[in-house]
Amino acid sequence: MGPRPSALWKQAAAVLAAALLVAGAAACTSEPRPPDPTPTEADPPAAFSLLTAFSDRMISDGAPAVLIDVRYGGRMWTHAAGVRNLDTREPATASDPVRIGGITESIVAVSVMKLVSEGKLGLDDQAARYLPEFGTVLHPPGPVSVRQLLTHESGLPDFTGPLLASGSWEDVADRPLSLEQQLALAATVPWPARLARVFNYSRTNYAALALIVERLRGRDIAEVLATDTMGPLGLASTRLGGPRPADMVHGYITVGGTRLDTSMPAWQAEAPASGVVSSLQDINRFYAALLRGGLLPPDSVTAMKGGYSQYYGFALRRWNNTCNNRFYYGLPGDTDGYGTVAMTSEDGSTQLAMAVAYPPEPPTLGVNPLVTELTEVSQDALNSLC
Numbered sequence: 001m002g003p004r005p006s007a008l009w010k011q012a013a014a015v016l017a018a019a020l021l022v023a024g025a026a027a028c029t030s031e032p033r034p035p036d037p038t039p040t041e042a043d044p045p046a047a048f049s050l051l052t053a054f055s056d057r058m059i060s061d062g063a064p065a066v067l068i069d070v071r072y073g074g075r076m077w078t079h080a081a082g083v084r085n086l087d088t089r090e091p092a093t094a095s096d097p098v099r100i101g102g103i104t105e106s107i108v109a110v111s112v113m114k115l116v117s118e119g120k121l122g123l124d125d126q127a128a129r130y131l132p133e134f135g136t137v138l139h140p141p142g143p144v145s146v147r148q149l150l151t152h153e154s155g156l157p158d159f160t161g162p163l164l165a166s167g168s169w170e171d172v173a174d175r176p177l178s179l180e181q182q183l184a185l186a187a188t189v190p191w192p193a194r195l196a197r198v199f200n201y202s203r204t205n206y207a208a209l210a211l212i213v214e215r216l217r218g219r220d221i222a223e224v225l226a227t228d229t230m231g232p233l234g235l236a237s238t239r240l241g242g243p244r245p246a247d248m249v250h251g252y253i254t255v256g257g258t259r260l261d262t263s264m265p266a267w268q269a270e271a272p273a274s275g276v277v278s279s280l281q282d283i284n285r286f287y288a289a290l291l292r293g294g295l296l297p298p299d300s301v302t303a304m305k306g307g308y309s310q311y312y313g314f315a316l317r318r319w320n321n322t323c324n325n326r327f328y329y330g331l332p333g334d335t336d337g338y339g340t341v342a343m344t345s346e347d348g349s350t351q352l353a354m355a356v357a358y359p360p361e362p363p364t365l366g367v368n369p370l371v372t373e374l375t376e377v378s379q380d381a382l383n384s385l386c
Helices: 007-027 046-060 101-117 132-138 146-150 160-164 169-173 179-186 203-217 221-233 280-291 298-305 369-383
Strands: 065-072 075-082 252-255 258-261 276-278 317-321 326-335 338-345 351-357
Touching: 046 065, 046 075, 046 369, 065 280, 101 146, 101 203, 101 221, 101 276, 101 280, 101 298, 101 326, 101 338, 132 179, 146 203, 160 169, 160 179, 169 252, 169 258, 179 203, 203 221, 221 280, 276 280, 280 298, 280 326, 280 338, 280 351, 317 369, 326 369, 338 369, 351 369
Parallel strands: none
Antiparallel strands: 065 075, 065 351, 252 258, 317 326, 326 338, 338 351
């Protein structure tokens, strides 16, 4: 579904533009004025008008729910619209868990980098050193390093293509899929011939990384993530696998005119590229801790951010922070039924996480255009808060 601007959307953009003109250069100085009291409904910052207008448009276009969590200047603003479940119509709340899609990869990357910081894994080591079947099953055209898996520059085929081609969506969704099976499915697709390694997103990269983590830790990837990240940060709403939380916002697609629930597909139970369920509050807490050095040594955090000329590092994407001419870090997440985005300033003080349960439509292998809108609106909103 592509962008469909409405009059409300245009009004919100005008509000934002007018507010930015009035604020002028004084709003973004190296010594900002003391924060105002928490905004009231009568006089919210322009950023919140923009976000609310976007939410209203999504709901009017058929989205079951929109959730937003913003942290800035020691303050918090949350928003929830819609329902948890289209059958029960129970109202959604801002703390409800959602499926976070590709944001899962940031959590997995932390566990990979913990092994690197402990000297148990090398970024430039070959994947086959830890996964003998990597060479015997996948037959890569050349050496593939751990670093290339982290940055999606390995060329490894995505297993979801042959998976979705193997049966109806309903059959595929109900089929548990181990990490080894994910690699085996990827092996049925020829590796593309290329002259150079470039970014080419493939969920199989993180299946391979998760399997390396399991081999080195001797534990299931879900247990490792809980030990490395969820436990230390107290992320009570965050987990890979397990039963569906009672307060979860449900996502949906349509197949042959029938609406299907996508909240807990079995094949994603062990999908380290997209399987984690979390709340927006937990997501913001995770990224703030990561960027402040609460999960990894400083050199590991720097490595995850990538080089200055790169927009994507190790499961961290960056966007321009016009408030200080620096960057926000985080990831967008796009999966059947859900779009999510998280952005956090380098010091962890300014954050926005937003999730939309997409309007139910047929699934595709491509990225839903709405996740691009989520990203653009989030960046504009954050940049208007300085």
